[in-house]
Amino acid sequence: MTGGTGTTGEADATSEAAATAAGANGGPVGVALVGAGAISDAYLRNLTAFPDIRVLGVADLDVARAAAKAQEHGVPMSGDVGTVLAIPEVEIVVNLTIPAAHAAVATAALRAGKHVYGEKPLTLDPEEGEKLLAEAAERGLRVGNAPDTFLGAGLQSAKRALAAGLIGTPVAATAVMQSPGPESWHPNPEFLYQRGAGPLFDIGPYYLTALVAMLGPLCQVAATARQARPHRVIGSGPKGGTRFAVEVPTHVMALLDFTGGASASSTFSFDSPAHITMIEIIGTEGMLSLPDPNTFAGPLRVRGAGDKEWRELPVEGTSAGRGLGVLDMARALRGNVPHRASGALALHVLEAMNAIALSAEHGEFRRLSTTAREPDPLPAAWDPREATLT
Numbered sequence: 001m002t003g004g005t006g007t008t009g010e011a012d013a014t015s016e017a018a019a020t021a022a023g024a025n026g027g028p029v030g031v032a033l034v035g036a037g038a039i040s041d042a043y044l045r046n047l048t049a050f051p052d053i054r055v056l057g058v059a060d061l062d063v064a065r066a067a068a069k070a071q072e073h074g075v076p077m078s079g080d081v082g083t084v085l086a087i088p089e090v091e092i093v094v095n096l097t098i099p100a101a102h103a104a105v106a107t108a109a110l111r112a113g114k115h116v117y118g119e120k121p122l123t124l125d126p127e128e129g130e131k132l133l134a135e136a137a138e139r140g141l142r143v144g145n146a147p148d149t150f151l152g153a154g155l156q157s158a159k160r161a162l163a164a165g166l167i168g169t170p171v172a173a174t175a176v177m178q179s180p181g182p183e184s185w186h187p188n189p190e191f192l193y194q195r196g197a198g199p200l201f202d203i204g205p206y207y208l209t210a211l212v213a214m215l216g217p218l219c220q221v222a223a224t225a226r227q228a229r230p231h232r233v234i235g236s237g238p239k240g241g242t243r244f245a246v247e248v249p250t251h252v253m254a255l256l257d258f259t260g261g262a263s264a265s266s267t268f269s270f271d272s273p274a275h276i277t278m279i280e281i282i283g284t285e286g287m288l289s290l291p292d293p294n295t296f297a298g299p300l301r302v303r304g305a306g307d308k309e310w311r312e313l314p315v316e317g318t319s320a321g322r323g324l325g326v327l328d329m330a331r332a333l334r335g336n337v338p339h340r341a342s343g344a345l346a347l348h349v350l351e352a353m354n355a356i357a358l359s360a361e362h363g364e365f366r367r368l369s370t371t372a373r374e375p376d377p378l379p380a381a382w383d384p385r386e387a388t389l390t
């Protein structure tokens with residue numbers, strides 16, 4: 001299993017099939033990006049700075065946009081999706097398209113013999129996600145998926161603190177993400193208010209993945225949801241001032257039960273004038289306050305039973321940012337070991353989000369059928385800027 005035990009039987013990284021898949025040769029791993037939009041700069045900046053990765057192509061439906069990004073970041077090729085899938089040295093396709101295109105682009109990459117790492121959510125719904133993982137397994141190829149923020153110094157240090165028993169046995173958690181929504185800064189925010197997004201599917205993956213990474217898989221959820229306004233207005237870019245329809249709930253509150261016995265309450269909202277983010281875990285011996293799981297660094301704080309104040313804990317590890325999951329997958333490919341930001345983990349989180357949406361609609365607890373194992377911790381000295389593949 002590549003980092004999980006999902007029901008779909010994702011490609012076994014140790015299998016002979018995986019070993020003979022694209023990428024069994026040595027040296028840095030060839031990567032192409034599909035989707036040259038708002039988030040592509042963060043990936044291109046980082047991936048082009050990691051010596052174990054070679055970014056060989058950028059593709060987009062808008063080939064001029066792909067060409068501009070390629071030029072800006074010194075990437076040798078650009079064009080439509082077919083152009084970058086045809087580059088023989090590309091082993092991993094990084095899928096940065098909008099959620100509605102995730103499944104089709106990922107499937108095309110698999111059919112071209114490439115491993116695929118995608119932005120969140122994995123696909124629009126769990127059925128699409130299961131099909132994708134099943135096809136990858138059949139072809140002996142890997143699926144990886146964002147978020148990879150749980151590989152950052154902040155959340156990895158939290159994981160180490162929990163494993164060391166700093167707060168005893170985890171009992172309950174609170175997760176809150178409230179904001180006014182992304183339409184003030186994102187020049188094309190319509191997709192963020194359509195199926196596959198909204199605060200639950202757009203921001204929920206960071207919180208739910210962090211919680212699963214800390215507390216293990218979920219077994220059931222219950223939720224309620226609201227929508228403050230049926231329209232929003234684009235706040236920046238050439239379409240600034242344009243009104244568009246909101247197609248999903250924008251304030252979602254969910255109760256989460258974990259297989260291991262802990263539980264959590266969570267809020268995901270684009271209806272709040274203030275930005276509020278928190279994840280806190282209560283244990284039998286204390287309480288841990290985690291960093292914003294949409295970031296890679298600290299702060300990480302602890303409070304013991306008798307403490308009147310929080311105490312800051314040192315964080316150790318990398319804060320290099322988006323693309324760590326791609327790099328971990330590239331190194332795991334060469335080392336023939338499971339990667340951490342796995343398709344199975346993303347499918348479990350997607351099933352949880354889908355179950356939350358269905359619970360809010362039907363007013364009942366929903367049990368989950370998938371599971372995922374907690375990703376292995378990353379060694380504190382893991383350095384993305386080290387050349388390990390020669």
Ligand SMILES: NC(=O)c1ccc[n+]([C@@H]2O[C@H](COP(=O)([O-])OP(=O)(O)OC[C@H]3O[C@@H](n4cnc5c(N)ncnc54)[C@H](O)[C@@H]3O)[C@@H](O)[C@H]2O)c1
Nearest residue numbers: 035036037038039060061062096097098099101119120188
């Ligand atoms: N913007 C952010 O801050 C941010 C942060 C984290 C994750 N993400 C995720 O990254 C993904 C992309 O978000 P974005 O904000 O960059 O979106 P965007 O709309 O700015 O860019 C998406 C790009 O994908 C291209 N595209 C769409 N369908 C395609 C297809 N079938 N083939 C090729 N190209 C296609 C579009 O032309 C566009 O250039 C989403 O899954 C989102 O959830 C975004």
